[in-house]
Amino acid sequence: MLGSFAVLRKQSLLGDAISHAALPGIAIAFLITGAKDSNTLLLGALVSGLLGTFWIRGIITKTHLKSDTALGLILSLFFGFGMLLLTFIQKQPNANQAGLDKYLFGQAATLVESDVWLMAIVTGLCLLVLFLFWKEFKILLFDKDYAKTLGFNTKTIDILITSFIVLAIVLGLQTVGVVLMSAMLLAPAAAARQWTNSLSKMVLLAAIFGAFSGVFGTAISASQNNLSTGPVIVIVASVFVVVSFIFSPSRGLLFRQIRFIANRRDLEQQKTLAFMYHIAETHEDISHPHTIKILNNFQGFTRKTLQKLVDKDYVTIDGTMWSLTQKGFEKAANLYNQQHKTDE
Amino acid sequence: MNSAQIEIQLIASLVAVACAIPGTFLVLRKMAMISDAISHSILPGIVIGFFITQDLNSPLLILLAAITGIITVVLVEHIQKTGLVKEDTAIGLVFPALFSIGVIMIAKNANDVHLDVDAVLLGELAFAPFDRLFIAGTDVGPKSLWIIGAILLITLGLLFAFFKELKISTFDAGLAASLGFSPALIHYGLMTVSSVTTVGAFDAVGAILVVALMIAPAAAAYLITTDLKKMLLLAIIFGVFSAISGYWFAHWLDASIAGSITTMLGLLFLIVYLFAPSKGLIAVMYREKQQRIEVSLLTFLLHLKNHDDIEERHVNHLNEHINWQKVRSKTVLDLAQKNNMIEIDNKIVSLTEKGDEFTSKAIDYIITNEDAQIEDMKDDFFLFRG
Numbered sequence: 001m002l003g004s005f006a007v008l009r010k011q012s013l014l015g016d017a018i019s020h021a022a023l024p025g026i027a028i029a030f031l032i033t034g035a036k037d038s039n040t041l042l043l044g045a046l047v048s049g050l051l052g053t054f055w056i057r058g059i060i061t062k063t064h065l066k067s068d069t070a071l072g073l074i075l076s077l078f079f080g081f082g083m084l085l086l087t088f089i090q091k092q093p094n095a096n097q098a099g100l101d102k103y104l105f106g107q108a109a110t111l112v113e114s115d116v117w118l119m120a121i122v123t124g125l126c127l128l129v130l131f132l133f134w135k136e137f138k139i140l141l142f143d144k145d146y147a148k149t150l151g152f153n154t155k156t157i158d159i160l161i162t163s164f165i166v167l168a169i170v171l172g173l174q175t176v177g178v179v180l181m182s183a184m185l186l187a188p189a190a191a192a193r194q195w196t197n198s199l200s201k202m203v204l205l206a207a208i209f210g211a212f213s214g215v216f217g218t219a220i221s222a223s224q225n226n227l228s229t230g231p232v233i234v235i236v237a238s239v240f241v242v243v244s245f246i247f248s249p250s251r252g253l254l255f256r257q258i259r260f261i262a263n264r265r266d267l268e269q270q271k272t273l274a275f276m277y278h279i280a281e282t283h284e285d286i287s288h289p290h291t292i293k294i295l296n297n298f299q300g301f302t303r304k305t306l307q308k309l310v311d312k313d314y315v316t317i318d319g320t321m322w323s324l325t326q327k328g329f330e331k332a333a334n335l336y337n338q339q340h341k342t343d344e
Numbered sequence: 345m346n347s348a349q350i351e352i353q354l355i356a357s358l359v360a361v362a363c364a365i366p367g368t369f370l371v372l373r374k375m376a377m378i379s380d381a382i383s384h385s386i387l388p389g390i391v392i393g394f395f396i397t398q399d400l401n402s403p404l405l406i407l408l409a410a411i412t413g414i415i416t417v418v419l420v421e422h423i424q425k426t427g428l429v430k431e432d433t434a435i436g437l438v439f440p441a442l443f444s445i446g447v448i449m450i451a452k453n454a455n456d457v458h459l460d461v462d463a464v465l466l467g468e469l470a471f472a473p474f475d476r477l478f479i480a481g482t483d484v485g486p487k488s489l490w491i492i493g494a495i496l497l498i499t500l501g502l503l504f505a506f507f508k509e510l511k512i513s514t515f516d517a518g519l520a521a522s523l524g525f526s527p528a529l530i531h532y533g534l535m536t537v538s539s540v541t542t543v544g545a546f547d548a549v550g551a552i553l554v555v556a557l558m559i560a561p562a563a564a565a566y567l568i569t570t571d572l573k574k575m576l577l578l579a580i581i582f583g584v585f586s587a588i589s590g591y592w593f594a595h596w597l598d599a600s601i602a603g604s605i606t607t608m609l610g611l612l613f614l615i616v617y618l619f620a621p622s623k624g625l626i627a628v629m630y631r632e633k634q635q636r637i638e639v640s641l642l643t644f645l646l647h648l649k650n651h652d653d654i655e656e657r658h659v660n661h662l663n664e665h666i667n668w669q670k671v672r673s674k675t676v677l678d679l680a681q682k683n684n685m686i687e688i689d690n691k692i693v694s695l696t697e698k699g700d701e702f703t704s705k706a707i708d709y710i711i712t713n714e715d716a717q718i719e720d721m722k723d724d725f726f727l728f729r730g
Contacts, residue, residue, distance in 0.1 A: 016380070016436060020552075059617065062628050065371075068432070069563050072376040076556030080606020083552070087600035183440030190429050190437060231444035231451075238441040245426065253426060299604065 016182035017075040018169045021052030023082030024086030027089060028029065039118070042170055049166040052078050100313035119171055126164055130203075137161060138199055187237035188213065213237035269308055276315065280324045289321035353591050355489050359545045360557050360583030362496040365503055366538040368579050371566055372514050377432065378535070379558045381420065381439035382413040383542050383551035387446030389413070395449075406491070406543045407630040413539025414532070416442060437511030495544040499537055506530070511572055542710040548690075557583055560609040567623045586612055597636060638722065640676045645685060645703045648695050657693045684727050 024047035029044025052074045059070040130137070136157050139147040147152050165185075172181050192205035217233030279290060306314050309315040314328030324332070350491045370376050389412030393405035416438055423434040503510070513520035513530045521527050538558070545554045565578035590605030597604065618625050648657060677693070685699030695703065702721070709718050 056627070063567060063617070063623055065563055065566060066374045066376075069371050069376040069559060069566075072380050072555060072559040073563050075380060076552055077560060077606055077610035077613065079552045080556050080603050081610055082603075084594075084599050084603030084607050087603055088597055091598050156658070183444075184435055184438050186436040187440075190433050193429065196354050202507050231447040234440050234444040235448070238437065238444075241437055245423075 015169055015185035017056060018053060018166050019173055019181035020075040021078035022049040022170050022173060023079055024085055027082050027085035030089060045170040045173065046167060049170055050163060053162055053166060076235045122167060122171055126168065130166060133157065183234040183237060186249050187241050191241045191244040194244040194252060209240050213240055218262045273309060273314060273332045276324050279330065280329060289323040351486050351489060353588050355486065355492060356587035356591055358492045358496055359549055359583045360587040361580050362492055362499055362541050363545060363554060363557035364542055364561045364579040364583040364719055365499050365576065366534060368562040368576050369510060369514055369534055370538065376559045377435050378417060379538055379542065380555045381416055381435045382539050383546065383554050385439040385442035386412050386543055387417040387443050390447060391446050391449045402518040409543040410536065410539040413542060414535060417535045424547060491544050496539055499541065502537060550602045553606055556606045556609050560613050564613045567616050567620040582612055637675055637679060640672065642706055643679065644676050645699060648693060649703045660692055
């Protein structure tokens with residue numbers, strides 16, 4: 001859901017970066033407390049995720065490095081540091097450390113009831129904030145300068161959105177793991193984007209897609225043994241995206257191709273008609289018959305287009321000869337005029 | 345230092361160099377995240393290769409993985425070309441999907457063999473020397489040393505052969521195309537090199553470290569210099585430095601070598617980020633402050649020029665009229681005096697001849713909308729900068 005904002009803000013890969021950046025936070029939280037209480041670990045993840053995000057922002061605004069470099073940099077550096085800490089922890093004489101790496105790849109099955117409650121609460125909180133600041137988010141998203149002139153504190157709202165994205169990611173880490181979190185954030189939103197241009201619908205659709213891929217993914221992974229949940233969920237989500245890409249009515253590839261072909265047919269038909277018109281112009285009698293042979297592919301002629309013209313009663317065919325009808329002649333003349341008009 | 349340690353450091357340094365070269369171009373071409381995507385999505389290629397050969401060390405694995413890497417790039421580009429989503433979203437969609445496929449394939453079919461996700465993602469440099477290559481029965485060194493050495497040689501060869509083409513197409517794709525170089529060819533060439541490097545390096549150091557080694561040295565070098573050759577050289581030096589220091593850090597901590605090399609890279613980048621001359625955070629903030637004071641100075645001088653009456657030019661008046669705080673007006677006044685722009689006589693400020701000339705010129709530039717010229721003018725007039 002929050003992914004919608006990330007996608008629209010062109011910060012898609014932020015999710016990836018944050019989920020990696022959360023690792024050292026988990027490790028440090030564990031080092032400090034020495035316990036594997038999921039709440040403190042999440043807190044650590046949250047802090048280091050936020051730290052990473054703001055460092056990324058600092059790099060982008062203060063230096064000439066581009067956002068992709070900043071993202072890749074923070075992602076790999078934080079993750080490497082996290083790995084260092086994890087291996088360091090493993091050498092510590094503390095038997096408690098097993099299972100920290102569960103956070104890396106996620107294991108939905110390890111979730112306990114309290115985790116689920118925590119997630120539910122945070123989701124509710126996200127929803128609440130989303131409703132409260134809907135208008136502000138929307139303006140900030142599409143026209144930042146306008147939001148500023150209206151007197152909104154863009155910085156605060158910005159930080160608010162970012163923090164919530166980070167929060168959502170950190171929570172999701174337990175379920176699908178570091179690597180696949182970015183897909184969970186992105187895929188539903190990218191799929192939803194194809195179906196609608198309205199933000200509210202998009203957010204709703206993204207939530208539905210996300211929930212569906214969660215449910216389906218879990219179901220599939222439960223039905224077979226040896227299938228980890230995270231990857232299956234991601235694949236289901238990716239399938240949603242592919243389907244949306246192809247079949248969405250207004251933006252989808254399939255319909256675009258169909259429209260494209262239809263347009264080309266129209267154009268070819270008009271070209272043929274115009275060519276006929278130019279020939280007919282030179283004759284006294286507009287319905288003077290000509291052979292079909294003089295029509296060729298360059299004029300957009302195909303058997304089909306000719307048949308269509310006949311169907312529309314613009315042309316009559318007699319054996320291998322064709323002739324324009326009065327109606328066809330007028331149509332062609334107007335066609336020409338209209339084209340001129342639009343040219344001007 | 346025993347021979348295993350030397351070998352580990354040698355491998356790490358070679359990997360660092362091999363990564364720094366394509367990394368520099370990736371950073372310059374704003375495609376840094378592609379390396380992350382490649383490093384994840386080569387997983388299915390490796391898995392398929394493993395199913396075919398049943399041998400983790402076969403060169404086919406590297407080939408297949410490199411092909412998967414290129415497929416990733418192609419997929420990303422195709423999704424992007426449809427115009428349905430932006431490039432970064434396309435990257436974010438493609439590589440988790442491919443990675444998931446890889447993970448599932450491992451889980452379903454290869455559960456009992458030595459091929460697990462951790463090994464792929466994290467790698468373990470410490471074991472590299474134990475995996476040795478034998479030619480005709482004699483021990484010629486660790487296998488990964490040879491692999492990465494070969495990749496490095498190829499990369500270097502390509503770099504020297506196509507340096508001019510790479511340079512032009514990186515900075516001016518249009519010019520490169522009009523000169524007859526195929527941008528697509530160079531693009532895919534670079535992508536292939538990146539994929540191969542990633543694959544060759546990852547079993548020694550792991551996918552994440554590959555990304556770090558590609559991006560971090562190049563990014564740090566980019567903050568220091570804008571010259572491509574110097575940038576390449578600096579990136580290589582940074583890479584090798586953190587590889588070796590990272591090794592000793594890991595040795596001391598008894599932790600993962602890959603992790604500590606990354607940490608060293610992070611520290612290195614942090615230092616460069618803060619202290620780089622002219623591009624670093626501190627330099628940028630200093631310059632911003634200087635600009636602010638100089639703009640205030642200009643405002644102040646213009647104010648003086650516009651007002652002849654004595655009460656408008658009184659020192660105390662500045663605080664209330666131009667709405668500055670005391671400290672700020674003091675700084676501005678001091679700067680103006682140091683530069684001989686104003687005279688203060690009995691708390692009444694007046695422009696000197698030089699100040700007057702400066703202000704008139706500045707007004708000219710402002711009126712004709714050539715504000716940029718003021719910067720050059722400052723060099724002529726200022727003895728001290730803000």
